[in-house]
Amino acid sequence: MIMPGEATSNCWSCGTMRATHFCSACGKVQPPAPVDYFMFFGLPRKLNLDTALLEREFYALSRRLHPDVFAQAGSQERAWSLEQSSMLNDAYRTLKDPIKRTAYLLRLEGVELEEQSKQATEKARETGELKKQAVPPDLLEEVFELNMHLEELRMQKKMGEDDPALLEEIGKAKLSLEEKYDALFNELKSEWTSWDQAVDSGSEEDRQKILERMLDVLNRRNYVRNLVRDVNEVLEST
Amino acid sequence: MASDHIVGIDLGTTNSLVAYMQGDVPAVIPGEDGSNLVPSVVALDQKNQVVVGNLARKYLIETPERAVYSVKRLMGRGVEDIQEELKLFPFRLADDLQAGEVLRIKIGERDYTPPEISAHILRQLKRNAERFFGGPISKAVITVPAYFNDAQRQATKDAGRIAGLDVLRLVNEPTAASLAYGLDKRKNGIVAVYDLGGGTFDISILKLHDGIFEVIATNGDTHLGGDDIDNLLITIALDDIRGDLGLDLRRNGEAVQHIRQAVIEAKIALSAEQATKLDVELPGGKRYQREITRAMFEQIVQPIIDRTVSPCKQALKDAKLKPSEIDEVVLVGGSTRIPKVRQLVQDLFGRVPHTDLNPDEVVALGAAIQANILGGGSEVTKEMLLLDVTPLSLGIEVAGGVTDKIILRNSTIPASATQYYTTQVDGQTNVAIHVLQGERELARDCRSLARFDLKGIPPLAAGMPRIEVKFLIDANGILQVSAREQRSGREAQIEVQPSYGLTDEQVENMLLESFDFAEEDIRQRQVIEARREAETILAALAKGKKSEAWQQLSSEERRKVVTLEEALVAVKDGDDYAAIRSAIDALNQGTMHLAELMMDGAVAVALKGKTMDEADLGEGPQAGHPVAKAEFE
Numbered sequence: 001m002i003m004p005g006e007a008t009s010n011c012w013s014c015g016t017m018r019a020t021h022f023c024s025a026c027g028k029v030q031p032p033a034p035v036d037y038f039m040f041f042g043l044p045r046k047l048n049l050d051t052a053l054l055e056r057e058f059y060a061l062s063r064r065l066h067p068d069v070f071a072q073a074g075s076q077e078r079a080w081s082l083e084q085s086s087m088l089n090d091a092y093r094t095l096k097d098p099i100k101r102t103a104y105l106l107r108l109e110g111v112e113l114e115e116q117s118k119q120a121t122e123k124a125r126e127t128g129e130l131k132k133q134a135v136p137p138d139l140l141e142e143v144f145e146l147n148m149h150l151e152e153l154r155m156q157k158k159m160g161e162d163d164p165a166l167l168e169e170i171g172k173a174k175l176s177l178e179e180k181y182d183a184l185f186n187e188l189k190s191e192w193t194s195w196d197q198a199v200d201s202g203s204e205e206d207r208q209k210i211l212e213r214m215l216d217v218l219n220r221r222n223y224v225r226n227l228v229r230d231v232n233e234v235l236e237s238t
Numbered sequence: 239m240a241s242d243h244i245v246g247i248d249l250g251t252t253n254s255l256v257a258y259m260q261g262d263v264p265a266v267i268p269g270e271d272g273s274n275l276v277p278s279v280v281a282l283d284q285k286n287q288v289v290v291g292n293l294a295r296k297y298l299i300e301t302p303e304r305a306v307y308s309v310k311r312l313m314g315r316g317v318e319d320i321q322e323e324l325k326l327f328p329f330r331l332a333d334d335l336q337a338g339e340v341l342r343i344k345i346g347e348r349d350y351t352p353p354e355i356s357a358h359i360l361r362q363l364k365r366n367a368e369r370f371f372g373g374p375i376s377k378a379v380i381t382v383p384a385y386f387n388d389a390q391r392q393a394t395k396d397a398g399r400i401a402g403l404d405v406l407r408l409v410n411e412p413t414a415a416s417l418a419y420g421l422d423k424r425k426n427g428i429v430a431v432y433d434l435g436g437g438t439f440d441i442s443i444l445k446l447h448d449g450i451f452e453v454i455a456t457n458g459d460t461h462l463g464g465d466d467i468d469n470l471l472i473t474i475a476l477d478d479i480r481g482d483l484g485l486d487l488r489r490n491g492e493a494v495q496h497i498r499q500a501v502i503e504a505k506i507a508l509s510a511e512q513a514t515k516l517d518v519e520l521p522g523g524k525r526y527q528r529e530i531t532r533a534m535f536e537q538i539v540q541p542i543i544d545r546t547v548s549p550c551k552q553a554l555k556d557a558k559l560k561p562s563e564i565d566e567v568v569l570v571g572g573s574t575r576i577p578k579v580r581q582l583v584q585d586l587f588g589r590v591p592h593t594d595l596n597p598d599e600v601v602a603l604g605a606a607i608q609a610n611i612l613g614g615g616s617e618v619t620k621e622m623l624l625l626d627v628t629p630l631s632l633g634i635e636v637a638g639g640v641t642d643k644i645i646l647r648n649s650t651i652p653a654s655a656t657q658y659y660t661t662q663v664d665g666q667t668n669v670a671i672h673v674l675q676g677e678r679e680l681a682r683d684c685r686s687l688a689r690f691d692l693k694g695i696p697p698l699a700a701g702m703p704r705i706e707v708k709f710l711i712d713a714n715g716i717l718q719v720s721a722r723e724q725r726s727g728r729e730a731q732i733e734v735q736p737s738y739g740l741t742d743e744q745v746e747n748m749l750l751e752s753f754d755f756a757e758e759d760i761r762q763r764q765v766i767e768a769r770r771e772a773e774t775i776l777a778a779l780a781k782g783k784k785s786e787a788w789q790q791l792s793s794e795e796r797r798k799v800v801t802l803e804e805a806l807v808a809v810k811d812g813d814d815y816a817a818i819r820s821a822i823d824a825l826n827q828g829t830m831h832l833a834e835l836m837m838d839g840a841v842a843v844a845l846k847g848k849t850m851d852e853a854d855l856g857e858g859p860q861a862g863h864p865v866a867k868a869e870f871e
Contacts, residue, residue, distance in 0.1 A: 068407070082713070
């Protein structure tokens with residue numbers, strides 16, 4: 001919930017202390033407050049989220065903030081409704097998806113995913129190369145073997161050869177990776193619960209450790225996803 | 239003072255409509271001729287007057303180089319985009335067109351941009367609505383294909399402005415159709431709208447619940463529609479004619495338009511019948527006759543219809559839905575009357591599509607509902623809300639010619655993204671940003687939206703300024719950009735160079751010109767009326783000169799009359815209303831004596847024993863005969 005003192009302007013229309021989006025006294029739309037997505041919905045910074053509730057809140061706010069509602073209003077209100085509703089949509093889109101929600105929280109807490117790190121992006125731009133990720137240590141051997149198989153498959157395809165045994169190997173490896181992908185999601189969810197508890201009763205140190213673990217899970221998960229994508233590309237190519 | 243009515247307009251490729259909410263239901267406003275549909279055809283008549291709609295279609299066949307149809311296919315596009323269309327369009331483009339520039343079409347003496355041509359259609363619809371309401375209309379909701387990009391949307395808004403309309407909202411056509419459907423059915427569920435019109439194809443998947451119309455995913459092809467079917471048939475006919483009759487008619491504008499008319503009629507007939515006959519009169523008196531069966535037609539157009547499959551599949555994928563999870567499929571657009579199209583939709587979605595609503599009118603009716611919502615809503619619409627999406631990802635071009643996507647396709651709008659920029663060189667005060675739309679990785683494979691030049695950045699050491707650029711896609715699906723240097727808090731000025739578009743200044747000028755145009759309209763009408771009057775008088779005088787009365791004038795008088803006659807002849811075909819008017823008045827004055835003599839002559843002839851009827855008085859002046867039939871012994 002919004003604490004007094006966090007959004008402490010007075011309603012431009014009637015002077016009362018305002019709530020997040022509308023004046024609680026006269027109901028007029030307010031300029032968007034500089035809040036994060038969780039605060040926008042009046043939610044605590046926790047990762048377990050009732051998505052059905054979020055959806056209801058989203059629709060309720062949409063009905064009141066959408067530009068269509070302000071089509072006949074003054075230009076200032078129309079501008080505010082435009083900003084508010086774009087933030088509403090951005091916030092909903094981010095919080096609704098479990099991975100986006102996690103990544104957003106990490107960013108809020110100052111932690112960045114490898115893929116998104118600015119440095120990697122700049123380097124990639126300069127060299128024109130694709131951003132590379134470090135191989136998660138627990139996958140090293142698996143990845144090494146798979147890449148060898150993929151290289152072999154690429155050669156075979158070029159020569160027009162066909163090796164069902166190789167295809168079966170690769171198929172099995174892909175399945176194993178897909179299972180890992182799902183397992184990682186479950187790991188993430190259990191971290192969510194740890195985080196939520198730490199928000200209530202943990203120390204700064206506890207929370208920092210959990211953030212780092214979640215970052216690690218996400219990075220590994222992304223890596224596995226990219227690898228599966230690469231496998232599919234080779235399998236589907238002619 | 240403008241009335242409070244906000245109208246809904248479907249600015250279609252083939253036909254346009256205007257509608258409004260009449261109590262609880264939306265209704266189309268007919269034109270003066272009673273027709274609900276205004277063909278999207280604009281032409282110049284012989285006197286360089288702009289003609290729109292059914293009237294313009296006549297000119298399209300007779301003087302095709304002075305007419306434009308399907309201008310929607312040219313909106314927001316450059317010359318490099320329309321090479322296929324150009325093959326069969328009868329009009330000419332301006333010679334000096336550059337890539338990335340707004341198109342200019344040569345009709346008669348002038349160049350016209352597509353927004354200006356569309357504005358003429360909008361003006362006609364505006365007039366129809368004003369006639370209906372008995373008062374001025376200034377606000378409208380206009381529909382656009384869901385898959386229209388930023389430039390195409392902006393061009394539509396510009397057209398509205400040039401026509402003197404405040405466009406309150408651009409609504410996506412499938413979404414508008416779903417409004418009409420939803421108002422009618424009042425059911426919750428997942429609806430797919432399959433919209434195949436004259437020039438564009440859209441597929442939108444929506445979730446309808448408790449009055450909220452939420453688009454989940456949309457896809458389409460803005461280069462696919464009934465026109466493509468027509469063009470294919472025309473090409474086949476032209477090849478046929480060349481083969482059978484040895485005639486190459488591709489350059490003959492009138493012949494092509496005659497053939498086009500015929501294939502369209504055949505296409506429409508084949509939706510109801512199993513076979514029909516193409517029968518076209520060609521220049522030189524030859525005839526091209528050909529029987530076409532529905533089976534032949536279907537085989538020919540299959541590849542075109544098949545192009546709708548991939549966007550449908552992608553939309554389902556983006557929505558993360560299986561066809562079985564769709565509760566209803568709604569068909570929109572004239573081309574969905576084709577049985578093969580209906581079959582394709584049924585096969586794709588595994589259900590019989592909903593065809594209760596008139597596919598030609600449903601979009602306009604939906605626009606009228608949205609217009610009503612924007613105007614404050616009524617009992618039936620007050621619970622309704624549209625949540626639409628942007629159809630294409632928005633990206634920035636970065637080093638290496640790569641697109642960095644900042645807002646993904648199917649994001650609910652309004653949507654925004656913030657990017658941070660800095661300078662490369664000490665003292666640099668501008669930063670240039672190239673914004674693109676599309677899904678591809680490379681900038682050159684995406685659609686250029688605009689180049690933004692951020693100016694007024696405080697001159698600092700390279701890398702010091704922190705420029706926050708906010709990209710906002712509004713409820714119309716159009717991009718707005720604002721920028722601020724964070725350290726100084728200064729707003730950067732943004733200069734926009736739109737791709738394929740008009741600058742604000744150009745639109746303003748066109749709007750001003752249209753005011754002059756309105757006066758011009760009135761003036762032209764006066765000139766035409768005066769010219770007709772002049773011709774009547776001159777014809778009467780020609781007869782008068784052959785009569786006995788003419789001989790009764792003195793030679794002095796006759797000379798004077800001839801001088802006045804020649805003076806009128808000299809000005810009557812010109813544009814100077816005042817000159818024509820005064821020449822008419824002078825000639826009327828100068829021939830009064832002659833007229834009297836002709837009257838007397840008539841009476842004299844009657845006195846000689848003949849009746850008025852028998853005496854050959856010719857046509858004489860058109861004014862009613864002042865003397866009643868006399869009876870004499």
